[in-house]
Amino acid sequence: MAMGTVHPSIAVLERHLTLYRRLWRASVFSSFVLPVLFVISMGMGVGGYIGSVQGVDYLSWIVPGVVASTAFQMAVGESTYSVLGDFKWVRAYHAMRATPVRPDDIVTGHLLYLLFRVTTAVLAFLLVVLFFDALHSPWAVTIPLVCALLTVATAAPVMAFAASIEHDSHFALLFRFVMIPAALFSGVFFPIEQLPALVRPVAYVSPLWHSVELCRSATLGIAPPWPIAAHVGCLLLWALAGTAMAAYRFRRRLED
Amino acid sequence: MSWHVAEQPLIFARDLVKRFGDFTAVKGIDVEVAPGEAFGFLGPNGAGKSSTMRMISCVSAPTSGELRILGMDPVRDGTRIRARLGVCPQLDNLDPDLSVRENLTTYARYFGLSRAEGRRRADELLEFVQLSDRAGSMVEPLSGGMKRRLTIARAMINEPDIVLLDEPTTGLDPQARHLLWERLFRLKQRGTTLVLTTHYMDEAEQLCDRLVVMDGGKIVAEGSPRSLIETYSTAEVVELRFPDGLDSNADYAAKLDGIGERVDPLPDRVLLYADDGDAAVAAVHGRGLVPSSVLVRRATLEDVFLHLTGRTLVD
Amino acid sequence: MMTTLVARRVARVSPARVGAVIGRNVGALRSGPAYWIVLVSGFFEPLLYLLSIGVGVGALVGDLTVAGRTMSYAAFVAPAMLAVSAMSGALSETTFNVFFKLKYMKTYEAVLATPVRPVEIAFGELVWATVRGSLYTGIFLGIMVALGLATVGGALAAFPATVLVSLAFGAVGLAISTLMRGWQDFDLMTTGQFALFLFSGTFSPVQNYPVWMEVLIQVTPLYHAVELVRGLCLSTYEPGLAGHAAYLIAMVTAGLWFAARRMEKLLCR
Numbered sequence: 001m002a003m004g005t006v007h008p009s010i011a012v013l014e015r016h017l018t019l020y021r022r023l024w025r026a027s028v029f030s031s032f033v034l035p036v037l038f039v040i041s042m043g044m045g046v047g048g049y050i051g052s053v054q055g056v057d058y059l060s061w062i063v064p065g066v067v068a069s070t071a072f073q074m075a076v077g078e079s080t081y082s083v084l085g086d087f088k089w090v091r092a093y094h095a096m097r098a099t100p101v102r103p104d105d106i107v108t109g110h111l112l113y114l115l116f117r118v119t120t121a122v123l124a125f126l127l128v129v130l131f132f133d134a135l136h137s138p139w140a141v142t143i144p145l146v147c148a149l150l151t152v153a154t155a156a157p158v159m160a161f162a163a164s165i166e167h168d169s170h171f172a173l174l175f176r177f178v179m180i181p182a183a184l185f186s187g188v189f190f191p192i193e194q195l196p197a198l199v200r201p202v203a204y205v206s207p208l209w210h211s212v213e214l215c216r217s218a219t220l221g222i223a224p225p226w227p228i229a230a231h232v233g234c235l236l237l238w239a240l241a242g243t244a245m246a247a248y249r250f251r252r253r254l255e256d
Numbered sequence: 257m258s259w260h261v262a263e264q265p266l267i268f269a270r271d272l273v274k275r276f277g278d279f280t281a282v283k284g285i286d287v288e289v290a291p292g293e294a295f296g297f298l299g300p301n302g303a304g305k306s307s308t309m310r311m312i313s314c315v316s317a318p319t320s321g322e323l324r325i326l327g328m329d330p331v332r333d334g335t336r337i338r339a340r341l342g343v344c345p346q347l348d349n350l351d352p353d354l355s356v357r358e359n360l361t362t363y364a365r366y367f368g369l370s371r372a373e374g375r376r377r378a379d380e381l382l383e384f385v386q387l388s389d390r391a392g393s394m395v396e397p398l399s400g401g402m403k404r405r406l407t408i409a410r411a412m413i414n415e416p417d418i419v420l421l422d423e424p425t426t427g428l429d430p431q432a433r434h435l436l437w438e439r440l441f442r443l444k445q446r447g448t449t450l451v452l453t454t455h456y457m458d459e460a461e462q463l464c465d466r467l468v469v470m471d472g473g474k475i476v477a478e479g480s481p482r483s484l485i486e487t488y489s490t491a492e493v494v495e496l497r498f499p500d501g502l503d504s505n506a507d508y509a510a511k512l513d514g515i516g517e518r519v520d521p522l523p524d525r526v527l528l529y530a531d532d533g534d535a536a537v538a539a540v541h542g543r544g545l546v547p548s549s550v551l552v553r554r555a556t557l558e559d560v561f562l563h564l565t566g567r568t569l570v571d
Numbered sequence: 572m573m574t575t576l577v578a579r580r581v582a583r584v585s586p587a588r589v590g591a592v593i594g595r596n597v598g599a600l601r602s603g604p605a606y607w608i609v610l611v612s613g614f615f616e617p618l619l620y621l622l623s624i625g626v627g628v629g630a631l632v633g634d635l636t637v638a639g640r641t642m643s644y645a646a647f648v649a650p651a652m653l654a655v656s657a658m659s660g661a662l663s664e665t666t667f668n669v670f671f672k673l674k675y676m677k678t679y680e681a682v683l684a685t686p687v688r689p690v691e692i693a694f695g696e697l698v699w700a701t702v703r704g705s706l707y708t709g710i711f712l713g714i715m716v717a718l719g720l721a722t723v724g725g726a727l728a729a730f731p732a733t734v735l736v737s738l739a740f741g742a743v744g745l746a747i748s749t750l751m752r753g754w755q756d757f758d759l760m761t762t763g764q765f766a767l768f769l770f771s772g773t774f775s776p777v778q779n780y781p782v783w784m785e786v787l788i789q790v791t792p793l794y795h796a797v798e799l800v801r802g803l804c805l806s807t808y809e810p811g812l813a814g815h816a817a818y819l820i821a822m823v824t825a826g827l828w829f830a831a832r833r834m835e836k837l838l839c840r
Contacts, residue, residue, distance in 0.1 A: 011365035018362055019353050026755040029762035037769055045775035046624075049632045049644070058631070091349035097315055098343035099366035099414075100335045172609040180616055184623035194630055255316060 008101040012109020015092070017116070030077075031121040035070040036128050039063060042189065043132075053191070056136070056220060063134040064143070064215035065188030067125050071118045071147040072208045075154040076179045078114055080171045083162035093254060103250035107243065110159065111152055118151045119144050137221030146218065146235075150211040153235045156242030163249035187212045207238045264327060266291055266418055266449055267312060272321035274307045281307040283473035284321065289418075294450040296460045296467035298557070300565055303470040305453035306346065309422050312451065313343050326417060339367060342411030346422040348403050350395045350410070357382065357391040360410055367414040374413070381409035385439060401432025405439065412443075419443065421452040425459060437462050457557035471565040481557055488563050489555040490517050492533035496526045496540065496547040508545070515539045529555070591687060591695070613663075614707040617656040618714060621649055624774060637776050640807065649720040650801035651773035653711050653729065657736040657800075658793060659764070660704035665744030666760060669696055670751050679838055689834040693827060697741045704737025705730075721804050729803040732816070736796040739819040742826025743792070749833035767793040772801075792822060 020027075043059030050058040086092040096106055122144050129135060161174065185195060186208040192200055203209045210231040217224040224231055267289040274282040282304040289295045297305040310316040311323060314334040323330055325337045350359050357378050364374030382388045385405040395403065404424065411419055424440070425433040440463055444450055454460055460467050461481045469477040469484070477484055485491075494516070498508055509521035516530030530536035533552035540547065629644035637647065672679060679692055712730060715721040721729070747760060770784075771777075771793035777785050788794050799815035802808065 005368050005370050006365055008366060008368070011362075011368070014365055015351070015354075015362045018358055019351070022353060023755065026758040030758055034762060034765060037766055041769035041774060042624075042628075045770075045779055046628060046632065048775065048779050049635060050628075053631060090352060091347060092351055094345065095349040095351075095363070095410075096366055098313060098338060098341070098345070099363070100339045100368065101366045102335060169609055176609070176612055176615055181619055184619050185627075189623055190627035190631060194627055 008099075008105035009108035009112065012096065012101060012106055013112040013116075016110065016113035020113075020117070027117075031070070031074060031117070032124050035066055035121070035125050038066050039129065039132070039134075042066075043134075054220070054222070059132060060134045060136060060220065061216070062189060063129050063132070064219045065186075065212045067122055067129075067143060068147060068150060068208060068211040068215045069183050069186070069188045070125060071122060071150050072154055072211070073179065073183060074118050074121060075114055075151045076158050076174070078117060079110070079155040079158040080162050080174065081168060083110070083159050084165065084168055084171075087163065087253060088166075093250070097254045103254050104247050107156070107159065107246045107250055111155060111243070114151050114155050115148050118147055122147045135219050137219060139218040139221055142218050143215050146211050146214045149232070149235045149239060150207055153207040153211075153238035153242060156239060156246045158242075160242060160245035160249045163246065163253050182206050182208050187216075207235055210234045265289055265324075266326055267295075267451065268322070268324040269312075270322040272308070272311065272323055273319045274304070274311060274316065275319040281473055282311075285468075285470070285473075285475050287468065287475075289449065289451060291417075291449055292447050294444050294463050294465045295452075296464035297451075297453040297470055298455070298457070298460050298467050298561065299453075299470035300455060303565075304473040305470055306422060308470075309420055309451075309453055313341060313420050314338050339414065340417045342414065342416035342419040344404075344407050344411040344419065344421045344424060346426065348407055350403060350406060352395045355392050355394060356387060356398070356406060359395060359406060360413055363410050364413045369414070377413055377415075378409075381412055384412075384442075385409040386435075399432070401428050401435065404428060404432070404436060408436070408439070412448075416448075418449045418451060421450065423453055423455070425454075425456065433459075457561055461557050469561060469564050476564050477560070484557065484560045485555050488560040490529040491531045491555060492529075492536075493553055493555050493559055494528040494530060494533050494536050494540075495549075495551040495553070496528060497524065497549040498526070498545075499548045511543060511545060512540065515543075527559075529559070591685075610703070611706075613660050613703070614656050614710045614714075616659070617652040617707075617711060620655075621645065621652045624648055625652070635776075638807070640805070642805070643720075645718075646720050646805070647801075648774060649715050649718075650729065650804040651771070651797045653708055653715065653733060653804070654736055654793065654796040654800040655768055655773065656707040656711050657704045657733045658740045658767075658796060660707045661700040661737040661741035662744045662764065664700035664703050665696055665741045666748045666751075667757070669745060670748040670757075673748065673834075673837065674751075679834070689838055690831040693745055693831045693834055696745060697738065697827065700741035700744070701734060701737040704741065705734050708733035708737070715804070722806070725804045725806050728806070729800050732799050732803050735816065735819050735823075736800065739792065739796070739822035739826070742823045742830065744826075745830035746826045746833065749830055749837060767791055772797050792818070795819060 039059065039062065043062055047058035047062075052058070053061040087094075093103075093106055097103070126135070126140065126143060158174070162171075185199070186192070186203055186206045188208075192203045192209065195203060210226075213224040213226070214228070214231050216222075217228075265288040267287060269285060269287040271284045271286065272282060273280065273284050285304075285308065287295075287308075297303075297308060299305050307316070311318050311330065312325060314325065314330040314337050317331050326340055328337050330337055351362065354362060360378035360381060361371070361374045364377060365371070369377070379388070379391075382391055385408060387402060387406060387409070390398065390402065395406070398406065408419075408421070408424070411421075421440070425436055428436065437459070440450065444463070450463065452459075452463065464481060466480050467478070467484070468475045477488060479487065496508070496512075498505070505521040505523065505526050508526050509519045512519045512526065512528060516528045516536045518529040520527040520529070528536050528540070537550055537552060540550075625645035625648035629648070632644040634641050635644050635647050679689075682692060708730065712721065712726040712733075716723055716726050751757070751760075770780075770788055771791060772788065773793075777788050777794065780788065795815040795818040799812055799819065802812045802815075
């Protein structure tokens with residue numbers, strides 16, 4: 001038997017890439033064009049009425065927020081319908097389960113695919129904003145790493161959620177009550193110090209806020225509000241706990 | 257017969273039990289499948305066939321009892337066992353957004369095959385299941401029979417030691433079924449071990465060297481199709497219809513008592529089990545009864561099946 | 572029986588049958604609590620944007636002077652979010668749901684086996700979408716008044732305008748859903764919708780953009796919706812408002828006409 005020339009999680013990644021090769025055109029707008037439009041509308045449009053925030057122009061201030069928020073929204077969006085679909089309608093996970101591919105490999109393969117998707121989108125975005133003169137520090141090269149960590153920290157718990165529901169209308173609730181509020185109140189558009197003291201701790205919990213602060217400190221070359229290790233630690237905690245949850249949920253659902 | 261020769265069985269189950277909460281789907285069954293054999297699980301829906309298959313395919317763990325697949329323990333060595341199984345599930349789970357060929361090459365990678373090897377086998381298998389001309393098309397427009405053939409090709413991509421087929425022809429039209437049977441027969445001739453579940457008697461007769469009849473989570477009979485018929489039925493069956501039948505078939509059955517081995521009144525006809533059908537028909541006429549139609553046929557597994565699992569076939 | 576046959580021949584929209592189409596939608600509400608929450612909470616996103624951008628970013632912006640009037644940034648953004656909630660409420664009903672019914676559930680084929688005609692389906696769906704959009708704008712206007720971002724008079728004047736906005740986008744949404752090829756097309760539509768959301772004078776006055784962009788924006792529909800609703804909310808009545816209203820009315824007519832024709836083609840082959 002020819003065995004072990006490719007790791008099962010890589011085989012799962014390849015399946016996602018084969019699918020993506022057919023569908024990438026539809027995602028060009030949402031992954032590459034929208035973030036840039038966002039920067040133009042908010043940074044240039046609204047920014048025209050804002051002098052400076054933390055010593056820089058508003059556009060430069062929101063660019064790192066928008067890049068992290070893009071990674072965040074991709075990670076959520078790509079871990080919902082497609083995951084539930086592969087359990088319920090396509091049953092691709094059941095097909096994989098009949099082979100040497102284990103549930104853990106399915107989770108890892110999906111996360112690897114998301115890392116590919118997010119990293120390409122982040123790099124393209126950084127390239128564009130370079131021309132807007134929005135990157136003020138060479139530390140900006142660390143942004144893809146921060147966004148990669150954010151992707152796992154976000155996608156893994158969402159995958160665990162997708163693996164434990166039966167009906168897709170739950171996703172609409174997830175988007176409306178978790179994803180969009182997180183995207184709007186995690187320091188992307190205004191400093192979270194402006195939030196009422198009661199709400200602020202919610203932002204501290206959000207993996208997006210930690211990434212926004214890390215990305216901002218990277219593009220502006222300033223120190224983040226918490227020690228870097230604390231921000232990274234929070235993201236790691238989400239990533240590890242989320243991955244464990246997802247693996248557990250996938251095992252349970254494929255076992256029955 | 258060759259399968260009795262003491263070769264190590266590929267599948268070995270002793271007192272195998274599967275429980276889901278309070279419900280016991282499989283109530284202690286013993287099964288042995290030898291290399292090269294075509295083995296069938298026959299039974300009505302809910303008999304426990306699919307639960308047994310899921311345990312054999314190492315997807316669901318047995319609640320109790322002993323199970324060895326390819327000499328290994330499915331709980332501990334599940335991954336290694338699955339590497340050598342081919343599974344054709346009851347519900348198609350092909351990737352609808354991939355092409356026919358990509359479905360095979362993608363699947364090959366799950367078994368760790370190199371890309372070149374995956375492509376080579378994909379082309380070969382597409383030839384085998386007669387889908388070469390559809391290699392580049394999407395899965396969605398394929399007919400049910402084509403999809404099932406593709407699933408079987410996919411199950412063979414790793415050149416498995418055992419191919420598991422869960423109701424392989426359920427829902428297919430007659431032509432598609434016959435084509436599929438013919439392909440599976442070829443597989444069998446190549447020496448591949450087939451394990452299948454079915455509730456079609458003709459399918460079991462066509463494909464299986466040996467089978468077990470399951471009912472209510474238990475095995476109620478075991479043997480080759482022929483030996484099962486010999487054990488549980490007569491050689492021939494006479495089907496009689498009477499002009500005023502329907503309500504009075506029970507009365508006719510009483511009048512036929514003593515002819516053949518057994519008389520079974522159905523709502524629309526009366527079955528007469530006898531080793532010599534023509535003699536039985538003569539005896540019927542001898543009693544002055546005039547059926548509106550008479551059919552003498554060989555006994556089939558269906559007669560065995562209905563005899564063993566009762567008339568109330570839940571479908 | 573006879574009356575049905577006669578009614579079938581009369582080329583006239585029957586309110587009863589339009590009502591039946593709406594009734595089916597109301598009945599579908601019983602399908603589960605999740606759908607209910609999704610439906611009722613439709614005003615939630617525009618509200619969050621109002622709080623985040625209007626209030627949060629507004630604190631950075633301070634006051635805004637547009638066309639000689641000074642107002643808080645939140646007061647500028649709020650009417651735009653109101654128009655957006657009418658748009659997205661009506662659009663999500665007439666695109667996602669109608670497309671799903673057209674293509675997958677075959678609801679309409681079953682409906683058309685009855686005397687209901689395609690144009691009546693279009694009307695029914697549009698009315699339902701408008702009810703949904705107006706529900707959101709009604710709630711949203713209440714919140715605006717409570718937050719001091721609109722006067723009661725302004726809110727009362729703006730409400731009918733938001734109904735018109737719902738009708739306009741609902742009708743266009745119907746037309747779009749008859750052109751959709753698959754779910755991938757929704758990605759395109761959502762992107763287009765989001766681009767409108769970003770640039771239609773929602774977060775900053777269009778006069779700030781380069782002239783070519785300003786002209787481009789003035790061709791697109793959400794701009795007119797925002798301008799109309801904002802003018803009425805802030806009680807700045809000017810002749811331009813009539814122009815915006817005319818644009819929206821044209822959308823209703825054209826969208827409905829096109830959608831009915833396409834549906835006839837798709838369903839009565």
